[in-house]
Amino acid sequence: MGRRRSQQVTLTDVAQLAGVSVATASKALNAKGEVAPDTRQRVLQAAEQLAFQPNVLARGLISGRTRTIGLLTDELAGRFSIPILLGAENALGNEQMSVLLCDARGDAIRRRHYIRTLVARQVDGFIVVGDSNDVRPSLGREIPVPVVYVYGQSTDPDDLSLLADDEGGARLVIEHLIAQRRRRIGHITGPEHYRAARDRVTGARAVLAENGLTLVGGEPLYGEWSQRWGRHATRQLLTAHPDTDALFCGNDQIAVGALQVLQEMGRRVPDDVAVVGYDNWEVLAADCRPPLTTVDLNLEQLGATAVLHLFAALDGNPTTGVLRQPCRLVVRESTGLAA
Amino acid sequence: MGRRRSQQVTLTDVAQLAGVSVATASKALNAKGEVAPDTRQRVLQAAEQLAFQPNVLARGLISGRTRTIGLLTDELAGRFSIPILLGAENALGNEQMSVLLCDARGDAIRRRHYIRTLVARQVDGFIVVGDSNDVRPSLGREIPVPVVYVYGQSTDPDDLSLLADDEGGARLVIEHLIAQRRRRIGHITGPEHYRAARDRVTGARAVLAENGLTLVGGEPLYGEWSQRWGRHATRQLLTAHPDTDALFCGNDQIAVGALQVLQEMGRRVPDDVAVVGYDNWEVLAADCRPPLTTVDLNLEQLGATAVLHLFAALDGNPTTGVLRQPCRLVVRESTGLAA
DNA sequence: TTGTAAGCGTTATCAC
């Protein structure tokens, strides 16, 4: 079956209409070799007239390049892959490249399958989107083309892993809170086995220490990435330490939970307690009450950077190691506006 | 550059290793023609040994089919495209087909560009994901392969549009509320220019009428799809109609806003006022307090169905018109559990 | 049963 052969316009048709050979037509269209100006004109016009679209398959067969990259993720349904994907897709589109998308859904079998598929499809490179959790096994040996790991780190230091600078993001938060004259700062975050959670704790503690401070309660409250945990931990923390004047939350959901409980407990935000989230999940952070100061991971940027490095690798200039890209503090009312 | 030619395993390599011609090797691998059992064995083993992956480009060049479909969306960042995409990707993966993803971001220029790109890449078909707003112009004439429109309807009745049954979803909600002995039901929803918003109103009113009821206040409160609007409208509605005993909200965000205000006003949910959302946006609906009864659009299913129809069209059996797929009510505590 | 050869649509290498 497939498409009707007849209705597919080929270079031969264009050449015929222009009265030249396919070779000349090809050169004219690709600005290769020397073609007489008027010949080129005729060819271009013929191509235009027939709405000629060069067959990418045939091209790829010769060049060995498909101008396609494979994007492999494990959690498209989550909210981190998408911005990365968008950033990458945008950067690729500018270079006339396309994205083959595969979501392995955390299943190793599925992942293997997709890798084989993508390799068979001759993708020029891979972008592997991980999660903010631990390092993940390198796919290195299985893949004959350049790979860039984004958001989740590869175990192999010879791979390139591109991460958000979680430690730096946490530093921004604490510096901001201290600048707002907060001194008794608590930290409620997700599971301790998340690399991102630990990194943020490290960053936060560093800045606190530089200012002669410690976390309220001494330790962060590790739990889960949910509103429910945010509510629970906030209640607990404020009961034990009623003089807490700021909460740094590990993500926006936790922060929203915190806001709810603070309101219940009669604490004003930001007057009594400042609250900071993480992720800048707009639909939550900007629409809650009060709007949430939070950290933006610059994920779109991360995706775009991944593409840049992938191109470099395709050009024979691979980068290796772990690169951390700065985050950005988004200040909203929950920490008191500058005004 | 492109990949090193040398390290790409080709059918020729396999044939050589097996000591047969490429033709025989091809037949053996594709179970075509008559090949001696032991010959086939040798070929299969050689292929295995070399980890041979047939070059999809070469295959596609011959067959005219690429086993690739283009998925065109306008709002990947929103939360509707993703589940549809996942459903489609899953269904396609089962048939060894892949997805080329393009997000036009609502930009017509970009959309045209992507369409050209995808056509040049010889995709076998398109899935166009729209939004729940108005009908959108058919892309019909520009595309030489089958197209299925999902979530957003095409202007052309000769196209196939696959939608969630918004009217039916609203019916489920109202029937449920009435079964819970609610009689004074208000409706707060998004902008009136959204087709989905209007359809839901229609469905809700139909069931109310069947039960001799009307919406509290007579009219739905059209606004925006935000918590903020949910808060504002709830305050307004309950002030004007203090005896309201149920709120049907146009989406989960509005419902969350409603929950907040109800708490502030000292109304218990669900005891005094039952609240229902729409979309079953898990991370919001399941994690708020109390968890939200809401309507699930079955979007993954929608994506999978789209693929089915696309396959049918590829096999020469296209469907046309508008198909509406049922929604599903997810009952949680905000309307009182069955218990 | 197996191998030879043509051809898918394009680009690259040569002669002319």
Next chain:
DNA sequence: GTGATAACGCTTACAA
């Protein structure tokens, strides 16, 4: 400057 011709990797008549 232009046009045969040979690839690219694979499938498929058709011949052996």
